[in-house]
Amino acid sequence: MSRKNQTLGEFIIENQTSFKYSSGELSRLINSIRLAAKVVNHEVNKAGLVDIIGAAGDTNIQGEDQQKLDVYANEKFIQTLTKRNIVCGIASEEEDDFISINSQDENNQNKYIVLIDPLDGSSNIDVNVSVGTIFSVYRRVTPVGTPVTLADFLQKGSQQVAAGYVVYGTSTMLVYTTGDGVNGFTLNPAIGSFYLSHPDMQFPEDGNIYSVNEGNYIHFPQGIKNYIKYCQQEEEDRPYTSRYIGSLVSDFHRNMIKGGIYLYPQSSKNPNGKLRLLYECNPMAFLAEQANGKSSDGFTRTMDVVPTELHQRVPFVCGSKNMVEKCEEFMRKAEQ
Ligand code: AHM
Numbered sequence: 549m550s551r552k553n554q555t556l557g558e559f560i561i562e563n564q565t566s567f568k569y570s571s572g573e574l575s576r577l578i579n580s581i582r583l584a585a586k587v588v589n590h591e592v593n594k595a596g597l598v599d600i601i602g603a604a605g606d607t608n609i610q611g612e613d614q615q616k617l618d619v620y621a622n623e624k625f626i627q628t629l630t631k632r633n634i635v636c637g638i639a640s641e642e643e644d645d646f647i648s649i650n651s652q653d654e655n656n657q658n659k660y661i662v663l664i665d666p667l668d669g670s671s672n673i674d675v676n677v678s679v680g681t682i683f684s685v686y687r688r689v690t691p692v693g694t695p696v697t698l699a700d701f702l703q704k705g706s707q708q709v710a711a712g713y714v715v716y717g718t719s720t721m722l723v724y725t726t727g728d729g730v731n732g733f734t735l736n737p738a739i740g741s742f743y744l745s746h747p748d749m750q751f752p753e754d755g756n757i758y759s760v761n762e763g764n765y766i767h768f769p770q771g772i773k774n775y776i777k778y779c780q781q782e783e784e785d786r787p788y789t790s791r792y793i794g795s796l797v798s799d800f801h802r803n804m805i806k807g808g809i810y811l812y813p814q815s816s817k818n819p820n821g822k823l824r825l826l827y828e829c830n831p832m833a834f835l836a837e838q839a840n841g842k843s844s845d846g847f848t849r850t851m852d853v854v855p856t857e858l859h860q861r862v863p864f865v866c867g868s869k870n871m872v873e874k875c876e877e878f879m880r881k882a883e884q
Pocket residue numbers: 665667668669670671761794795796797799822
């Protein structure tokens with residue numbers, strides 16, 4: 549039976565029992581993210597009206613200060629997850645340190661922590677290009693009822709319980725996994741509900757799109773340079789098409805649907821690349837693997853990297869399985 553047209557709320561309830569440690573807690577968490585995403589979406593959609601209603605730093609008609617959207621998104625997600633008493637800790641790309649929730653309250657029996665990039669690609673907002681939110685969920689490793697510690701956040705990506713993103717694009721979508729495939733939901737703005745529009749999303753095994761900021765080409769390692777030349781060679785199925793939005797969520801979303809590879813390699817300027825392991829790479833890697841894709845730093849599986857700090861950066865190669873494997877082959881060869 550087609551599950552299309554099911555609302556996200558219905559889908560969450562129906563699938564609650566299939567979660568590994570089902571107690572309704574994870575369902576409530578996804579529900580909160582859904583709610584915060586709708587609020588942020590409303591604000592993102594107004595961004596083009598900035599000349600009329602005021603830019604960040606101005607005061608709006610109600611006398612409230614206008615905020616930058618990434619600050620606003622950060623506050624909304626943290627507020628929603630904190631006020632509803634759903635998680636025991638949050639780490640955000642926008643915050644220096646992690647936040648411990650109700651750490652003094654022994655009754656806080658919540659076992660999940662969330663890591664979030666509230667508004668990824670925010671430099672695209674001023675020019676009306678898609679941005680996104682990325683989230684990642686783990687079970688805490690320290691005892692329930694005690695304050696969370698850094699150890700709860702520095703877990704390998706393979707320990708993720710759920711991950712997903714919201715893309716604020718031509719339509720707004722929420723795409724997530726709880727380790728049982730990837731499903732995408734599109735917001736009907738007239739009704740304010742997300743509907744299952746993309747059940748069981750899968751990366752095609754091969755693709756013909758490569759997404760990389762080629763402006764950094766001369767700074768890339770030799771293996772990546774060689775792979776980019778391979779993408780551009782005239783062969784039966786090549787040259788590939790180059791598509792780079794500069795919004796990880798949007799580039800990933802397109803590649804998952806059409807087949808492609810996203811690269812943010814290390815460079816002589818940024819020896820560990822630019823993207824953050826915990827807020828960007830791990831959640832995308834979990835989604836990719838759940839959708840039959842692949843993700844690594846060129847050598848090591850992204851989700852096997854042992855994190856050592858909250859805002860750690862890693863090189864990132866992610867997308868259709870055969871394309872990522874080809875790129876890894878070029879990396880290995882260049883090392884020899
Ligand atoms: P941000 O978290 O500061 O928004 O940076 C992350 C973004 C990704 O969405 C995007 O893929 C990448 O940075 C683009 O970087 P660049 O402009 O160097 O190509």
